[in-house]
Amino acid sequence: MVQEALSNVAKHAGATKVMVKVQLKKDVLEANVSDNGQGFDVKAEGQNPEKWDHFGVRSMMERARMLGGNVQWVSKSGTGTKVEISIPLVLKEKVPYAQKNESPHC
Incomplete structure (x- = not known):
């Protein structure tokens, strides 16, 4: 999604600056x-x-929807664009270390 947003900047924005910010909040x-x-x-x-x-x-x-998240666009003509991506992180059931590293071809 970030790659697509950056591609859109390159193709459509006519921008001289772009900033990517990625953070984990809870x-x-x-x-x-x-x-x-x-x-x-x-x-x-x-x-x-x-x-x-x-x-x-x-x-x-x-x-974004497949991952349970969303994407929003904030923009006005002449002021640039901001794409806001939010994806919840879901912890799956823990797998014991030995099971996780066992090869099915042993």
Whole structure:
């Protein structure tokens, strides 16, 4: 998702600067991609980001949903864009160390 956001900056933003910030807050992974490009009017593009095919938005949203998270876009014409990605981290059942490292081909 971060890669797609960076690709969008390169293709559409006309930005001279981009910042990627990734942090862990409690049990949530947050990633933000911000640029100083031309931005766009989110309202003019429509309230439903899934219709923004030309920005690769649909695939980003689908990937986030598959992981139980979400993606939001904050932008105004002339002010750059910020993509906010939030993915919950779910701990799976712990597997004993020996089981985890056993090869099925032993």
